Amino acid sequence: MLLKIYWPKQVILVALITVSLCSCSKGKSSPEDPTIVPNPEETLREKYSKSSAQWPVAEWYKNIEVRELAALSDNPSKDKVELIALGKALFFDPRTGNGLKTCASCHNPDTYWIDQKTTADGIALHHRNTPSMENVWYLEGKLFHDGRAKTYREQIAEAINSPIEMGGNTATLPAKLQTRAGYVSLYESAYNNKNMTIEGLLDAIAAYSKSISSGETAFDRFVQGDYQALNDQQLEGLHLFRTKGKCINCHNGPYFTDLDFHNLGYAVTNKGALDNGRFESSKLESDKGKFRTPGLRNVTNTAPYMHNGTIATLSELVNLLSQGMTQKTGQQINGILSPHIQNLRLSSKEQENIIIFLSSLSSESIKTERPILP
Ligand code: HEC
Ligand code: HEC
Incomplete structure (x- = not known):
């Protein structure tokens, strides 16, 4: 059942002005889809209860290939x-x-x-x-x-x-x-x-x-049209992931990775030595401290995090991301921090919603029988 809310005219006017000001002042590289006409009366759930091409426009940094989040794709490996x-x-x-x-x-x-x-x-x-x-x-x-x-x-x-x-x-x-x-x-x-x-x-x-794949998740059911599969907090988290949190700029597509390399400023081993990351194989100075964006399916189940395992929990990581990956005392950035890591000032409620959204990317662990060794 759709709940129709009647807003006074002034509220609609203010909302419309805000929406139009926002979209022209940002100058993002994303092609603003003219078919998406923001309707201030729509709830967040209504805005997302559509095919992903009709979702609210995500906040893309300049020169980033626009690539929406997507449902789990079929594993194409068909080995004997x-x-x-x-x-x-x-x-x-x-x-x-x-x-x-x-x-x-x-x-x-x-x-x-x-x-x-x-x-x-x-x-x-x-x-x-x-x-x-x-x-x-x-x-x-x-x-x-x-x-x-x-x-x-x-x-x-x-x-x-x-x-x-x-x-x-x-x-x-x-x-x-x-x-x-x-x-x-x-x-x-x-x-x-x-x-x-x-x-x-x-x-x-x-x-x-x-042949090893992750399974279907609440997020996949949501994208495929079961618009109650995410709870309110997860939905807020999805929206933040795509907008204020900027996560989608690097974590996108069906596996939540752009398969590209970025410097998040923690390119050290757990003993404090520098880890040059991508530079080791490419020898490009600009690759120093860069690592491949990890996919985020089942990320709730795979702590600790980062290439060096130095971040113990998702709340610790999202809190750091929210502040532009501030360094630990005495820790130097190895290479140059990605320009796409910024002080986003996400409130603690916003951080929590993003983390709860990440839990909607979890699938059940499938029991693997051990083989009888020859
Ligand atoms: C500039 C690209 C970029 C942006 C923006 C970004 N990430 Fe990441 N993310 C990465 C890279 C690269 C790593 C791996 C860094 C490493 O291993 O040192 C990572 C690591 C992670 C991890 C750890 C995964 C694991 O298995 O270790 C999580 C969780 C994560 N990001 C979530 C987020 C969330 C949530 C946001 C938005 C608030 C976000 N990221 C924004 C590129 C990005
Ligand atoms: C001692 C623990 C250990 C063992 C044993 C091990 N791995 Fe790994 N594996 C790792 C670590 C650590 C990495 C990441 C290394 C790096 O990035 O330099 C990794 C990376 C990988 C990756 C790349 C995944 C990605 O996200 O890029 C694959 C695939 C993999 N291992 C498969 C295997 C297979 C197959 C074997 C057995 C032949 C194996 N591993 C044995 C610890 C291990």
């Missing part, structure tokens, strides 16, 4: 089940590395594919926080926090060989697994060929990795 099965065995097998750690030691399926640690605890202590495995197919070409791995083969070989992750050896892995009848038969089902190669093994792990 036998290839995925081989990859799954390798993912959970300590023999893929040096016998101590598995991929799942850090990317634990029971806790949204993370280890819940500040930085990963591998063969030695890592300087970076473990990201989730959900939706990694979407990150193709830009894997790791700094996007340095262009292919899954490259990324997985690094994890296996890294002395701070699995301490293994990809050069000897095929020969080692070739002696296991169970692996030979898994490999043959995947490739119709018994002779293992390292590329074959890495591609199987990649196929399994890419």
